[in-house]
Amino acid sequence: MANTLHVQNVTYRYGAKTALDDVSFELAQGRFCALLGPNGAGKSTLFSLLTRLLVARQGTIHVAGHDIAHDPRAALAKIGVVFQQQTLDLNMSVAQNLRYFAALQGLSGRAAQQRIDQALDRLAMRERAGEKARNLNGGHRRRMEIARALIHDPQVLLLDEPTVGLDTSSRQAITDHVHDLADSGLLVLWATHLVDEIRPDDDVVILHRGKVRAHDRAAAIAGAGSLSEAFIAMTDTPVPSL
Numbered sequence: 001m002a003n004t005l006h007v008q009n010v011t012y013r014y015g016a017k018t019a020l021d022d023v024s025f026e027l028a029q030g031r032f033c034a035l036l037g038p039n040g041a042g043k044s045t046l047f048s049l050l051t052r053l054l055v056a057r058q059g060t061i062h063v064a065g066h067d068i069a070h071d072p073r074a075a076l077a078k079i080g081v082v083f084q085q086q087t088l089d090l091n092m093s094v095a096q097n098l099r100y101f102a103a104l105q106g107l108s109g110r111a112a113q114q115r116i117d118q119a120l121d122r123l124a125m126r127e128r129a130g131e132k133a134r135n136l137n138g139g140h141r142r143r144m145e146i147a148r149a150l151i152h153d154p155q156v157l158l159l160d161e162p163t164v165g166l167d168t169s170s171r172q173a174i175t176d177h178v179h180d181l182a183d184s185g186l187l188v189l190w191a192t193h194l195v196d197e198i199r200p201d202d203d204v205v206i207l208h209r210g211k212v213r214a215h216d217r218a219a220a221i222a223g224a225g226s227l228s229e230a231f232i233a234m235t236d237t238p239v240p241s242l
C-alpha cells in the first residue's frame with residue numbers, strides 16, 4: 001500500500017441516519033490535508049472511525065499499511081490525535097502531562113525524556129516545560145496537546161478543529177506549526193470549516209452530507225476563483241472566515 005492513509009468505500013450509519021456514504025481517499029506521507037466540511041458533514045464520524053472509537057461495518061481503513069479492523073494495535077500506534085475538547089491535567093506541569101502520556105505508551109526514563117524534548121522542540125515549547133498547564137494560554141495548551149500527540153512518533157497526526165476558541169495570532173501560530181510538521185514528513189489530517197487555515201498547496205478533502213465532493217490540491221479546487229467560492233458552490237454553505 002503506497003499511501004499512508006487509505007480510506008476505502010467506508011459507509012457508516014447511526015441507525016437510519018447515514019453519516020458517511022461510500023467515502024474513499026488516499027493520502028501520502030509529508031502532506032497537510034484539510035478535511036473541510038460544514039456542520040454535520042461527517043468529519044467527527046470519520047475521525048472516530050480513524051481512531052477506532054467507532055468501527056466501520058462497511059469499507060476498509062489502512063494506516064501505514066495496517067488494516068485498522070484486523071490489526072488495530074499496529075494501525076493506532078501510527079496515529080497521533082488531538083481532539084477538539086481539551087484533555088490536559090491543568091494541575092500538572094507541561095513536562096508532567098507529557099511524562100504521564102509517555103508512560104501510557106510504555107516509555108520511561110531517558111527514552112521518554114528524549115521523546116518529550118523532541119516533541120516540545122517541534123512545537124517551540126521546550127522553555128515552557130516546567131509551567132503548570134493551567135498557566136498557559138489557549139494557544140500554548142493546544143501546542144502542548146500536539147506535542148503530546150507526537151510522543152510515540154506517529155506517522156499520521158489527526159486534529160479535529162484544533163483552533164476552535166483561539167485568538168487570531170494563536171490560530172496562525174498553530175496552523176503554521178502544523179504545516180511545518182507536515183513539511184518535516186508527517187501526514188496531517190486537519191478537520192476544519194475554516195478555509196483561511198488552508199494553503200494553496202495543501203490537499204483538501206471536501207465532505208458534505210457524508211460524501212466526498214472533492215479531493216485535490218486547494219489551488220486546483222479553487223480554480224480561477226477562491227476556495228471559499230468553490231466550497232459554497234459544492235455545499236450551499238457559507239464559510240465563516242473566522
Ligand SMILES: Nc1ncnc2c1ncn2[C@@H]1O[C@H](COP(=O)(O)OP(=O)(O)OP(=O)(O)O)[C@@H](O)[C@H]1O
Nearest residue numbers: 014017018019037038039040041042043044045046
Ligand atoms: N450519535 C449519533 N446518532 C445519530 N446521528 C448522529 C450521531 N452522531 C452524528 N450523527 C449525525 O451524523 C451526521 C454526521 O455528524 P458528524 O458529527 O460526523 O459531522 P461533523 O462534520 O463532525 O459536524 P460538526 O462539525 O457539527 O461536528 C450528522 O447528520 C449528525 O447529525
